[in-house]
Amino acid sequence: xxxxxxxxxxxxxxxxxxxxxxxxxxxxxxxxxxxxxxxxxxxxxxxxxxxxxxxxxxxxxxxxxxxxxxxxxxxxxxxxxxxxxxxxxxxxxxxxxxxxxxxxxxxxxxxxxxxxxxxxxxxxxxxxxxxxxxxxxxxxxxxxxxxxxxxxxxxxxxxxxxxxxxxxxxxxxxxxxxxxxxxxxxxxxxxxxxxxxxxxxxxxxxxxxxxxxxxxxxxxxxxxxxxxxxxxxxxxxxxxxxxxxxxxxxxxxxxxxxxxxxxxxxxxxxxxxxxxxxxxxxxxxxxxxxxxxxxxxxxxxxxxxxxxxxx
Amino acid sequence: xxxxxxxxxxxxxxxxxxxxxxxxxxxxxxxxxxxxxxxxxxxxxxxxxxxxxxxxxxxxxxxxxxxxxxxxxxxxxxxxxxxxxxxxxxxxxxxxxxxxxxxxxxxxxxxxxxxxxxxxxxxxxxxxxxxxxxxxxxxxxxxxxxxxxxxxxxxxxxxxxxxxxxxxxxxxxxxxxxxxxxxxxxxxxxxxxxxxxxxxxxxxxxxxxxxxxxxxxxxxxx
Numbered sequence: 001x002x003x004x005x006x007x008x009x010x011x012x013x014x015x016x017x018x019x020x021x022x023x024x025x026x027x028x029x030x031x032x033x034x035x036x037x038x039x040x041x042x043x044x045x046x047x048x049x050x051x052x053x054x055x056x057x058x059x060x061x062x063x064x065x066x067x068x069x070x071x072x073x074x075x076x077x078x079x080x081x082x083x084x085x086x087x088x089x090x091x092x093x094x095x096x097x098x099x100x101x102x103x104x105x106x107x108x109x110x111x112x113x114x115x116x117x118x119x120x121x122x123x124x125x126x127x128x129x130x131x132x133x134x135x136x137x138x139x140x141x142x143x144x145x146x147x148x149x150x151x152x153x154x155x156x157x158x159x160x161x162x163x164x165x166x167x168x169x170x171x172x173x174x175x176x177x178x179x180x181x182x183x184x185x186x187x188x189x190x191x192x193x194x195x196x197x198x199x200x201x202x203x204x205x206x207x208x209x210x211x212x213x214x215x216x217x218x219x220x221x222x223x224x225x226x227x228x229x230x231x232x233x234x235x236x237x238x239x240x241x242x243x244x245x246x247x248x249x250x251x252x253x254x255x256x257x258x259x260x261x262x263x264x265x266x267x268x269x270x271x272x273x274x275x276x277x278x279x280x281x282x283x284x285x286x287x288x289x290x291x292x293x294x295x296x297x298x299x300x301x302x303x304x305x306x307x308x309x310x311x
Numbered sequence: 312x313x314x315x316x317x318x319x320x321x322x323x324x325x326x327x328x329x330x331x332x333x334x335x336x337x338x339x340x341x342x343x344x345x346x347x348x349x350x351x352x353x354x355x356x357x358x359x360x361x362x363x364x365x366x367x368x369x370x371x372x373x374x375x376x377x378x379x380x381x382x383x384x385x386x387x388x389x390x391x392x393x394x395x396x397x398x399x400x401x402x403x404x405x406x407x408x409x410x411x412x413x414x415x416x417x418x419x420x421x422x423x424x425x426x427x428x429x430x431x432x433x434x435x436x437x438x439x440x441x442x443x444x445x446x447x448x449x450x451x452x453x454x455x456x457x458x459x460x461x462x463x464x465x466x467x468x469x470x471x472x473x474x475x476x477x478x479x480x481x482x483x484x485x486x487x488x489x490x491x492x493x494x495x496x497x498x499x500x501x502x503x504x505x506x507x508x509x510x511x512x513x514x515x516x517x518x519x520x521x522x523x524x525x526x527x528x529x530x531x532x533x
Contacts, residue, residue, distance in 0.1 A: 085465070089512070111465050111467060111472050112465075113474070114474070114482045116464075116482045116483075117481075117482075125465070127466045127467070130467040130468055130469050130470070131467075131469075131472075132469040132509060133468070133469070133511070133512045136509075136512070137512075148512070166473030169472075169473045169474065169476065170488075170491065171471075171475070171478075171494055173494070174471075174494055177503075177506055177507050180507060181469060181507050181509060184507070185469075240473070241473040241474050241476060241481070
C-alpha cells in the first residue's frame with residue numbers, strides 16, 4: 001500500500017502511515033459561495049481533506065463540483081462526492097474531467113439517497129451506473145487513460161478513489177463481502193457511515209481484517225457528534241441505515257439540555273479515541289452536520305492535532 | 312401480465328366531454344386478471360357513467376363491448392363495422408391496446424380508461440406488484456432469479472445500498488429490499504460466492520434508453 005497513484009494529499013498522508021482526518025461540508029441552497037468557504041475556513045487547519053456532498057438527501061443544492069473548486073482556490077484539499085442518481089455515464093465522465101481540470105484529486109463514489117427523500121420526489125432518477133461501477137469508471141479513466149467508450153483521454157484524471165461503507169445496514173452478513181466487492185472494483189479508501197454502535201463496527205472491522213481487506217485499503221471511521229438528544233433520536237429512528245444504541249440516547253437524555261452539546265462532543269471524542277487503537281482504522285471522517293465549528297475541538301481533544309505536513 | 316388501475320371517474324368524465332355516443336371497450340387479457348378493464352369493469356363503469364349523465368340531464372349513449380385482446384389486429388377488426396357509430400371509444404385496455412386502436416381507427420377519438428402501471432404478478436386478490444421492466448437483456452441468471460432492475464428503487468446491479476433496513480427498502484417500509492431477497496435466495500441455493508461477482512455496467516440501449524423497441528422474427532413472419 002505504499003505506492004502513490006495520484007497527487008492527492010489525502011493519499012500521501014495515508015500512505016505515510018498517519019491517521020488521516022477528513023470532514024465534510026454541505027453546499028448551500030443558493031449561490032452564495034461564502035457559506036461554503038466560511039465553513040471550510042473554520043476547519044482548514046484541522047483536517048487533511050474536505051468532502052463536499054452531492055445534493056445529499058436528494059435536496060437540491062449548489063453543485064458539489066463548483067463547491068470543490070471554491071475549496072481548491074482556497075488551497076484546501078477537496079473530496080468530490082459524486083452520486084449516480086442524477087447523472088448518466090456521459091455526465092459522470094464529463095464531470096470527472098471537469099474536476100480533474102481543476103486538479104481535484106479525490107473522489108467519493110456513491111449511489112445517493114433515493115430522490116423520494118428530497119425536494120423533488122416527482123423527478124426521474126438515473127442510476128445508469130451503481131456505486132461499484134462508478135468506482136470502476138474512475139479507475140478505468142485514471143489507470144487506462146480511456147473513456148468507457150474506449151477512446152483515449154488527453155490528460156486523464158488523477159484521482160484517489162473512495163467509497164462509502166455502512167457496516168450497520170442490513171443484511172450484516174454481506175457487509176464485509178460488499179467491502180471486498182468494492183475493493184475488487186478498485187476502491188482505495190473508505191469512509192464509513194457514522195459509528196455509534198462501536199461494538200458492531202469493531203466486529204465488521206475484525207471480519208474485514210480476517211479477510212485481509214484492511215491491508216488493501218484505507219478505512220476512515222465516520223463519526224458525527226450529537227448536538228442534542230433530539231438529534232440522537234432522529235438519527236436512531238428516522239435516518240435509514242443508522243444504528244444508534246439505546247444507551248447513547250439514554251446518556252444524552254441524562255444531561256440537562258444546555259449540557260447536551262458537550263455530552264455529544266464527548267461521546268464523539270471517546271469513539272475516536274477507542275477506534276484509534278483498532279488495527280485497520282486508518283483515520284477519521286468527522287461529519288459535524290451544521291456544526292462545522294466544532295470540528296477543530298473534536299480533532300484536538302481526540303489527539304489528532306496538529307495535522308501532518310506531507311507536501 | 313400488464314397491470315393497470317382504473318382512472319378516477321372524474322378524470323374519465325372530463326375526457327368524455329362533448330361526446331354523445333361512447334363505446335366502452337374492455338379487454339379479456341391482463342386487465343381482466345387485474346380487475347381493471349375486463350367485461351365486469353366495463354359494465355360497472357358504463358352504469359356509473361350512465362347514472363352520471365342522466366343526473367346531469369345529458370343524453371349520452373354508452374355502449375359496452377369487450378374484445379379477446381386489444382393488442383392484435385385480428386380482434387380489433389371485430390369493431391371495424393361499428394366503430395363509426397361512436398363519437399369516441401373509451402378503452403379499458405392497457406396503453407398498448409389504446410394505441411393500437413388509435414393507430415387502426417384514424418377517425419375515432421380513442422381515450423384511455425385505465426392507468427397502465429407495470430408488468431407484474433397477483434400477490435393475492437387485490438394486490439399486484441411489479442416484477443419486470445422489460446430491459447431487453449435479462450440478468451436474472453446472475454441475481455438468483457430476483458430482478459434488481461425492477462425491484463430495487465435505485466436499480467442497483469451491485470446492491471444493496473446502505474439504506475436496506477430489516478429487509479426493507481429505504482424509500483418505504485412496505486417495500487421489500489430486492490437485494491435482501493437476492494441474498495436470502497443465494498443463501499438458500501448455497502451460492503453466496505455469487506454475491507461477490509461484480510455485475511458489469513449494463514447496456515441500457517435495449518431498454519427505454521435506446522428508443523422504441525421492436526422484435527422481428529424472420530422465421531415466423533408471414
